[in-house]
Amino acid sequence: MELSRLLVNYPYFISMILFCLGCLAILTQHNLIKKVIGINIMETGIFLFFIAVGNIQGGVAPIYDPALPEGVLYINPLPSVLVLTGIVVSFSVTAFALAIIVKLYYFYGTIYAPEIIRLR
């Protein structure tokens, strides 16, 4: 029974794995661009989790349509809206981080973190 519950809820696991991978990339990668990619992977994992929370199997998009049969299930729109905001936030963080990395490249001529620490 436990295993079947795990199988049904697989999106949660994938989101957790993505989150951990992203964290690992931020903390362990030496290339600064890869760190930024890690941020994006991490946030993608969280967004997947939000979407999975809001989703219903067999549900339709929450737009009222008279052509649909009675008793059809609509998915929860709120998590999708939150994800939309989250994407904007993660986009701006990514842009800002990349801008700083460009500036660091002008200063040090490299984007490899240990090299930057050595040159400091």
Place this chain on the structure above:
Amino acid sequence: MQYLEMLPFLLILLPLCICFVMPMFARWKSEVCPYLALGATVLALIMSVMLTVQVAGGELLSYAAGGWLPPWGIEIFIDELAAMMLLLLCGTCLFVLLFSYRSLPKEIPPPAAGWYYTLFVLTLAAMMGMTVTNDLFNLYVMVEIVAIGSCGLVVAKGERLSTEASLRYLMLSTLGSGFLLFAIAFLYQVTGNLNYPYVATELLRVGEDYPFLMWATMSFFTVGLGVKAALFPMHIWLPDAHSSAPSPSSAVLSGLVVKVYIVAQLRIYFEVFGFDVFHETYMRYLILFLAALAMLGGSLFAFVQLDLKRRLAYSTVAQIGYIFLGFGLGTVWGIKIALLHIIIHAFMKICLFLSAGAVYYQTGRKKVTHFSGLGYQMPVTMAAFTIASLSMVGIPLFGGFITKYGLALGSLEADNPYFVVLIVLSGLLNAAYYFPIIWQAYFTSGAEMKFFMDKVPVTMLIPIAIMALGVIYMGIFPGSILEFLERYVLRYLL
């Protein structure tokens, strides 16, 4: 009187609108920007005074944005803690802005000045938003704005070190935001709400069924906001970022930005989860342990630094430990004293960082070993520096004494006498790294015993003096603020 009801909303909206138009001025008429920023801060200060008067009258203000009532819409809620934080944020930011008007041209490249003021007001508005919001997702958005704004304040200096430090700050605070957002997702999954009181009532009903999830959520919140609040093992970004930033931004970052994260953490622990969960998930012991490490570790690291601003930055790590110690004690008294310490430490640290900025402005000195004779060359600045340092060490009559004494009493009350030893030890370490600077400034042999007036603009001296007076005022009359805070603490902790 419809506008008066909208006051909590306007408080955040108006500074944000001013930030929105400020880049235009920064591009073409950058000499207007300081006045715009000052205007926005004064406006926010007037509004927060009006709100605080209402709250002090015993009325809690709630505003539903856009007319959507709480379970659906975003609620802005102002209680005693929020009112006090609003006053602190606006009041101190006003003086820091006044200071930066003359000190900035020496610290950052002139074209960046307009952008600097934009980021300053943006950070202030988002910090106010964080303290007054009653909605978890809105909290996340405000946290991200503060993170980007404060990184911008560090990177504005345009030097190698500050650029590198701000990248590290941005990476780690994004990691923290990720944990925060995941914790919010967990809470939303379990309760289906984002509004604090609704989540809290729902958690009381279903929380017991998910003990593991509660534990996970609690630790995600602790890590997420702890990274940003520089709780001890997660403080590694702080010394670089705070010491390489321009002095007005170091003052704001060290005095205010880390504090609003602590306030947000306190709200989540006590308003959303409730004290019982805080206790049952062992989060309390973890926080006590980390706070003890911070008090000792931060002071020890500060002791070995030679750069004045780095020393001050590590001292912030230790002081954050005091605040968390108060929370960890978990008694009404402990939390009250921790909240008081947030105010007092803001005054002390802003005073110290601004004095460091003034010393750099006049003499260009940065190292703690180069302070000889400064007590005679810059009497006002060094007097303020001395007051704030004495307060840090915990000498009676100054603000720091009240909180040290209060925390010691609180830990005895909570049957944790070991913390008294830690507090005394940390106070001694504080003395060991602040007193040599003061000693050097006043009593080095060879210095001529002749006073000169500081050669620093008066707009830079006034903020320093007012912060020092604030420290003394807090040390002598802490009673009314404690009473005001007690009303907040008692509402959630009984």
